[in-house]
Amino acid sequence: MVNTKVDLLGITLDNPIIPASGTFGYGYEFAELYDINCLGTFSFKGTTREPRFGNPTPRIAECTAGMINAVGLQNPGVEKVISEELPKLKKVFSKPVMANVSGFSVEDYAYTCALLDREEQVGWLEVNVSCPNVHGGGMSFGTDPNAAAEVTRAVKAVTKKPVIVKLSPNVTDIVSIARACEDAGADGISLINTLLGMRIDLKTGRPVIANTMGGFSGPAIFPVALRMVYQVSKALSIPVVGMGGVASAEEVIEMMMAGAVAVEIGAANLVDPFASKKIVEALPAAMEKYGIQKLEDIIGKAH
Amino acid sequence: MKQELLTVIENAPLTDAVYRMRLSGCAGENRPGQFVNIRLEGFYLRRPISVCDFENGVLTIIYKAVGRGTDAMTRVAPGEKLDVLTGLGNGYDLSAAGEAPLLVGGGVGVPPLYYLAKELIKRGKAVSAVLGFNAASEIFYEDEFRALGASVAVTTVDGSRGIKGFVTDALPESATYLYACGPLPMLKALTKACPVSGELSLEERMGCGFGACMGCSIMTKSGAKRVCKDGPVFGKEELPW
Ligand SMILES: Cc1cc2nc3c(=O)[nH]c(=O)nc-3n(C[C@H](O)[C@H](O)[C@H](O)COP(=O)(O)OP(=O)(O)OC[C@H]3O[C@@H](n4cnc5c(N)ncnc54)[C@H](O)[C@@H]3O)c2cc1C
Ligand SMILES: Cc1cc2nc3c(=O)[nH]c(=O)nc-3n(C[C@H](O)[C@H](O)[C@H](O)COP(=O)(O)O)c2cc1C
Ligand code: FES
Numbered sequence: 001m002v003n004t005k006v007d008l009l010g011i012t013l014d015n016p017i018i019p020a021s022g023t024f025g026y027g028y029e030f031a032e033l034y035d036i037n038c039l040g041t042f043s044f045k046g047t048t049r050e051p052r053f054g055n056p057t058p059r060i061a062e063c064t065a066g067m068i069n070a071v072g073l074q075n076p077g078v079e080k081v082i083s084e085e086l087p088k089l090k091k092v093f094s095k096p097v098m099a100n101v102s103g104f105s106v107e108d109y110a111y112t113c114a115l116l117d118r119e120e121q122v123g124w125l126e127v128n129v130s131c132p133n134v135h136g137g138g139m140s141f142g143t144d145p146n147a148a149a150e151v152t153r154a155v156k157a158v159t160k161k162p163v164i165v166k167l168s169p170n171v172t173d174i175v176s177i178a179r180a181c182e183d184a185g186a187d188g189i190s191l192i193n194t195l196l197g198m199r200i201d202l203k204t205g206r207p208v209i210a211n212t213m214g215g216f217s218g219p220a221i222f223p224v225a226l227r228m229v230y231q232v233s234k235a236l237s238i239p240v241v242g243m244g245g246v247a248s249a250e251e252v253i254e255m256m257m258a259g260a261v262a263v264e265i266g267a268a269n270l271v272d273p274f275a276s277k278k279i280v281e282a283l284p285a286a287m288e289k290y291g292i293q294k295l296e297d298i299i300g301k302a303h
Numbered sequence: 304m305k306q307e308l309l310t311v312i313e314n315a316p317l318t319d320a321v322y323r324m325r326l327s328g329c330a331g332e333n334r335p336g337q338f339v340n341i342r343l344e345g346f347y348l349r350r351p352i353s354v355c356d357f358e359n360g361v362l363t364i365i366y367k368a369v370g371r372g373t374d375a376m377t378r379v380a381p382g383e384k385l386d387v388l389t390g391l392g393n394g395y396d397l398s399a400a401g402e403a404p405l406l407v408g409g410g411v412g413v414p415p416l417y418y419l420a421k422e423l424i425k426r427g428k429a430v431s432a433v434l435g436f437n438a439a440s441e442i443f444y445e446d447e448f449r450a451l452g453a454s455v456a457v458t459t460v461d462g463s464r465g466i467k468g469f470v471t472d473a474l475p476e477s478a479t480y481l482y483a484c485g486p487l488p489m490l491k492a493l494t495k496a497c498p499v500s501g502e503l504s505l506e507e508r509m510g511c512g513f514g515a516c517m518g519c520s521i522m523t524k525s526g527a528k529r530v531c532k533d534g535p536v537f538g539k540e541e542l543p544w
Binding site: 053065066067208273 | 342349520
């Protein structure tokens with residue numbers, strides 16, 4: 001019997017498989033399909049202080065080996081998430097859940113995290129710093145080490161839960177951003193969020209996505225994600241959660257060898273609703289194939 | 304929703320660009336107005352297509368080759384298996400039909416209305432159907448609707464067959480309820496032209512097709528709704544136009 005358990009900031013996961021934010025809703029669409037307790041945990045839909053409708057449609061464009069989304073953080077707002085989504089989730093999921101938080105100002109992040117800090121089922125706060133900073137000329141928090149550090153400090157001040165800062169890959173030096181977050185007190189880092197991309201409709205000559213650009217994800221981004229996980233985990237001493245294009249147990253193993261302590265699965269859940277479950281089930285055989293007894297032993301093996 | 308591996312038993316053209324595909328081995332439930340989401344070799348996202356008929360585990364769909372994916376679909380050979388998510392979306396509310404429902408379809412909006420007509424006629428309803436096409440060469444399923452026992456009017460934009468003009472030029476004097484599917488301009492024109500209450504089926508680009516990604520959300524009078532899960536069928540009065 002192989003051992004798939006991993007530790008994520010003091011909480012033991014039965015396996016390292018974590019459906020990624022925005023691709024798993026608040027869990028119950030999938031709970032209708034299978035028992036989601038088979039997962040390590042999952043990261044729920046990016047939640048903001050106020051309710052958001054998001055962007056106009058079309059929000060989705062297909063690409064070779066991936067997709068672009070410009071959902072625009074549609075969510076019911078943190079108050080409704082706490083009063084409606086979490087009680088529903090509790091009925092179908094008995095493990096700690098990862099709360100994914102977005103904001104448009106440092107105060108937004110702190111406000112939302114302070115409320116989620118009181119929720120028993122929230123095991124970790126995953127702070128998505130890929131959003132535009134309305135007070136910073138609209139530049140994303142995640143592209144500026146100082147802004148990312150400021151968000152990290154503000155969130156750490158309002159919670160006792162482990163804080164994982166989720167980084168954007170749309171930067172020239174991912175390590176310097178990650179290090180700024182570590183220095184500001186982040187307990188962990190997760191990466192990567194989507195790569196900025198676009199498509200044009202040849203018939204109209206107009207962008208496919210109403211918002212012109214959107215986030216590119218799926219199998220095509222795996223090598224970029226793997227490289228960034230490798231760089232960041234090598235440079236930092238806090239744990240790194242890896243994601244980007246993962247769709248198989250083999251890729252989970254590869255991400256972990258690059259330095260990830262756990263692995264999130266994003267777009268794969270959308271094209272195959274059973275993808276995360278299938279990866280959980282395929283993991284032991286893949287481990288045996290590569291002579292891995294204990295999954296934790298391979299973390300950062302490539303360093 | 305169910306994920307199923309279905310066997311293609313037929314895939315043949317009805318017109319130049321419109322094809323009918325039949326798939327066997329479907330164990331799930333598929334109601335009129337629901338759709339399926341089909342995985343195609345070499346394409347990352349699935350293709351959503353309405354259920355045109357469903358009987359004894361055989362699923363019928365009618366699709367138009369409009370892009371690379373649907374074009375590739377035309378080359379799928381009988382005997383091949385496809386990974387299909389079945390039973391998606393809410394479907395039409397048959398209980399609202401009244402005695403003489405009106406079904407209005409435009410182009411590849413016609414297929415879901417066939418299954419609906421069949422089920423309504425089974426329930427003893429007097430179904431009128433208005434089927435709109437661009438030209439005579441693009442017409443399909445006119446005879447099939449008649450064979451069900453529906454009273455059928457066909458319109459063509461160029462007048463090459465039936466009534467010249469749009470579906471709104473061929474609406475019957477009276478009806479108890481409206482069910483429609485077709486291009487957005489048609490649905491908007493119908494909403495204005497047809498005084499009775501009813502339901503419209505919408506299209507949107509989809510990431511997942513089962514409610515997980517928020518890729519297909521539209522704003523309705525009762526808030527944000529996902530076309531794939533809360534729709535694709537929406538009450539006529541619920542839409543903001
Ligand atoms: C609920 C629903 C039911 C549908 N039922 C039918 C049907 O019964 N018969 C039929 O012929 N067509 C139907 N369509 C439209 C059909 O899904 C598109 O024509 C098809 O996806 C086009 O794929 P493509 O690769 O050929 O085109 P491309 O333009 O190359 O596709 C690129 C991407 O855009 C998406 N896309 C393009 N056009 C549409 C569209 N109109 N709606 C949604 N996504 C689109 C594709 O799925 C793909 O992800 C339906 C759409 C929806 C949402
Ligand atoms: C439709 C969609 C919605 C997403 N929404 C969020 C979100 O709300 N918050 C967030 O941090 N990341 C979001 N992401 C990014 C994913 O969590 C993930 O970081 C990214 O897609 C890379 O992984 P993948 O290639 O496996 O999809 C979203 C991705 C997709 C495809
Ligand atoms: S397509 Fe994903 S929610 Fe509708």
